[in-house]
Amino acid sequence: xxxxxxxxxxxxxxxxxxxxxxxxxxxxxxxxxxxxxxxxxxxxxxxxxxxxxxxxxxxxxxxxxxxxxxxxxxxxxxxxxxxxxxxxxxxxxxxxxxxxxxxxxxxxxxxxxxxxxxxxxxxxxxxxxxxxxxxxxxxxxxxxxxxxxxxxxxxxxxxxxxxxxxxxxxxxxxxxxxxxxxxxxxxxxxxxxxxxxxxxxxxxxxxxxxxxxxxxxxxxxxxxxxxxxxxxxxxxxxxxxxxxxxxxxxxxxxxxxxxxxxxxxxxxxxxxxxxxxxxxxxxxxxxxxxxxxxxxxxxxxxxxxxxxxxxxxxxxxxxxxxxxxxxxxxxxxxxxxxxxxxxxxxxxx
Numbered sequence: 001x002x003x004x005x006x007x008x009x010x011x012x013x014x015x016x017x018x019x020x021x022x023x024x025x026x027x028x029x030x031x032x033x034x035x036x037x038x039x040x041x042x043x044x045x046x047x048x049x050x051x052x053x054x055x056x057x058x059x060x061x062x063x064x065x066x067x068x069x070x071x072x073x074x075x076x077x078x079x080x081x082x083x084x085x086x087x088x089x090x091x092x093x094x095x096x097x098x099x100x101x102x103x104x105x106x107x108x109x110x111x112x113x114x115x116x117x118x119x120x121x122x123x124x125x126x127x128x129x130x131x132x133x134x135x136x137x138x139x140x141x142x143x144x145x146x147x148x149x150x151x152x153x154x155x156x157x158x159x160x161x162x163x164x165x166x167x168x169x170x171x172x173x174x175x176x177x178x179x180x181x182x183x184x185x186x187x188x189x190x191x192x193x194x195x196x197x198x199x200x201x202x203x204x205x206x207x208x209x210x211x212x213x214x215x216x217x218x219x220x221x222x223x224x225x226x227x228x229x230x231x232x233x234x235x236x237x238x239x240x241x242x243x244x245x246x247x248x249x250x251x252x253x254x255x256x257x258x259x260x261x262x263x264x265x266x267x268x269x270x271x272x273x274x275x276x277x278x279x280x281x282x283x284x285x286x287x288x289x290x291x292x293x294x295x296x297x298x299x300x301x302x303x304x305x306x307x308x309x310x311x312x313x314x315x316x317x318x319x320x321x322x323x324x325x326x327x328x329x330x331x332x333x334x335x336x337x338x339x340x341x342x343x344x345x346x347x348x349x
Contacts, residue, residue, distance in 0.1 A: 061085040068152040116140040139179040194229030215257035240271040276314040308340035
């Protein structure tokens with residue numbers, strides 16, 4: 001089973017207070033299911049395990065798996081791909097991070113794999129720790145990819161229920177630093193380590209703490225959500241307001257990312273948390289360029305992804321000046337309560 005149990009749709013619907021979700025998104029603190037429906041493929045496409053009888057067509061179960069790949073702007077981004085069912089889901093996921101490996105014909109446009117060509121991997125999982133052993137080819141990467149490799153491997157593996165932390169080896173020897181540029185490797189690599197680190201404007205990092213939010217990357221017709229770990233003041237006690245404020249602030253100007261929150265959006269009161277649901281009450285500026293009562297779907301998706309990164313938060317509720325009679329920008333009434341989406345960036349939005 002994998003992290004972030006929820007629906008696999010990006011169409012966001014909200015409860016009477018507007019509960020959010022979407023299809024194909026992701027998170028760090030909550031865990032996801034990897035148990036999708038069976039699909040039929042021809043025998044020549046079966047690479048792992050089949051069910052039913054042998055024949056020209058064999059029924060197999062595919063696993064919707066998040067692979068953290070590198071986009072054209074250098075960001076480490078989850079892309080959900082259907083991989084063959086296997087008992088070694090963690091090993092298979094890493095094998096699909098290898099350049100010119102099995103992921104080659106599956107790569108979305110403008111994305112590339114992160115591990116050097118011909119890298120062999122093995123994974124041993126025990127007590128929540130995944131120990132990864134790479135072959136000697138692992139060191140054949142460009143120095144600018146070093147931190148991206150660490151982030152990709154860590155976030156790809158920690159999507160699974162059984163993995164909370166990651167340790168790295170090469171040829172059976174523990175790695176305490178990366179082999180090319182010497183980036184130190186923490187004893188406790190986890191999602192808390194962050195991804196796509198943004199410290200722009202931070203003068204004294206020792207007085208800050210990390211928070212991961214989701215901005216929008218890609219192009220019209222091919223948007224996707226990019227997790228970015230930024231810094232907030234250590235003294236900040238209201239983490240939910242801090243997350244919203246980061247989304248309103250938006251990514252730095254040179255990032256090639258965007259946020260659909262306008263700068264005049266504001267919370268009218270402190271967020272309320274109850275039984276895994278955080279409720280937010282915005283001013284009317286949250287409508288942006290849409291007419292009253294219409295909320296941007298991209299805005300909602302980024303909001304629910306960012307807030308469900310926080311431990312224990314499974315859904316988000318929105319009201320505007322205390323009212324919840326909202327629709328999304330497709331005209332769908334937002335009335336049904338749903339939780340965080342099962343996977344990130346499935347290609348459905």
